[in-house]
Amino acid sequence: MIGIFGGTFDPIHYGHLRTALEVCEALELDEVRFVPCGSPAHRSQPGASAAQRLTMLQLALDGADSRFRIDDRELQRVGPSYMVDTLASIRSEFSECALCLVVGIDAFQGMPAWHRWRDIFKLAHVVVMERPFEPSYADALERILSQRQVADRAALAKQPAGCIYFQDVSQLAISASRIRDLVRHRKSTQYLMPEAVRAFIADSGLYGS
Ligand code: ATP
Numbered sequence: 001m002i003g004i005f006g007g008t009f010d011p012i013h014y015g016h017l018r019t020a021l022e023v024c025e026a027l028e029l030d031e032v033r034f035v036p037c038g039s040p041a042h043r044s045q046p047g048a049s050a051a052q053r054l055t056m057l058q059l060a061l062d063g064a065d066s067r068f069r070i071d072d073r074e075l076q077r078v079g080p081s082y083m084v085d086t087l088a089s090i091r092s093e094f095s096e097c098a099l100c101l102v103v104g105i106d107a108f109q110g111m112p113a114w115h116r117w118r119d120i121f122k123l124a125h126v127v128v129m130e131r132p133f134e135p136s137y138a139d140a141l142e143r144i145l146s147q148r149q150v151a152d153r154a155a156l157a158k159q160p161a162g163c164i165y166f167q168d169v170s171q172l173a174i175s176a177s178r179i180r181d182l183v184r185h186r187k188s189t190q191y192l193m194p195e196a197v198r199a200f201i202a203d204s205g206l207y208g209s
Pocket residue numbers: 006007008009010014015016019102103104105106107129130131172173174175176177178
């Protein structure tokens with residue numbers, strides 16, 4: 001099974017890395033692909049350029065878990081980055097393999113606003129990581145949940161796509177927006193993300209550093 005961890009990664013931080021590792025181990029994934037978003041369709045544009053976000057991801061994953069990979073296909077495409085297109089593109093390379101789109105519960109709640117969001121379940125499972133966040137689901141998402149949620153992770157390996165599974169992960173209240181605020185206010189970001197990423201932010205003057 002392949003995990004697909006999409007994000008803006010503006011910047012990547014330990015909240016991403018630690019939870020990706022926990023999901024990888026819990027679901028016995030063969031690999032986790034970090035997919036940096038090219039041009040986000042559903043949120044404000046990132047503070048760092050696509051090239052800078054990719055560099056930070058490379059720095060963070062250098063020497064990291066051998067199952068972690070970077071998949072930069074969204075950065076190669078022009079126009080808005082739609083997850084449904086990304087998954088269709090990955091699916092064209094892995095016809096049988098179970099694909100698990102890994103999302104935080106905040107991102108999951110927002111799924112009904114995504115382009116062709118229902119088609120995502122034809123292409124991948126959705127694995128939802130709990131975060132310190134009280135979700136409020138739209139009716140359409142509640143209906144999909146009632147049809148597709150599975151309690152047993154073994155169900156994910158039995159079919160290539162279509163299930164929703166909730167995975168407990170360490171609750172790390174780290175977010176990229178908080179990190180950007182800390183940098184802007186000249187506060188320390190130590191222990192929130194890899195040192196190499198912190199050094200890159202400082203050297204390139206990102207986020208007002
Ligand atoms: P921002 O604060 O700018 O919104 P973010 O920290 O949420 O950014 P993203 O790159 O937008 O980071 O998130 C990518 C994915 O990682 C999303 O599915 C998000 O829910 C998840 N995620 C981010 N931080 C955490 C965390 N601390 N714990 C679990 N999941 C996380």
